Amino acid sequence: MIEFTVNDMSCNHCVGAITKAVQAAFPQARLEFDLAQHKVRVEDVPGAEEVKKVIEEAGYTPQLEAA
Structure with a gap:
């Protein structure tokens, strides 16, 4: 699970x-x-960076949490 x-x-x-x-x-x-x-x-997503980019494109500023 990836957390932002x-x-x-x-x-x-x-x-x-x-x-x-x-x-x-x-x-x-x-x-x-x-x-x-x-x-x-x-x-169930390919990776953290891909999801981070999508959230940024939606207008938000996600910060990846350490695993």
Whole structure:
């Protein structure tokens, strides 16, 4: 599982936008969110850098968490 901190993710609209963007790029992706902690966890994707780029293109600033 890949985990990002996305400090500019603050509401359910943000969750929806990130979900839509990631699943458009990687339809098999599974996402979990902890909105209070600004965390996004992603599974079943090719790699962290690919997902980070998609989240950035959706307008957010993800920071990859150390494994």
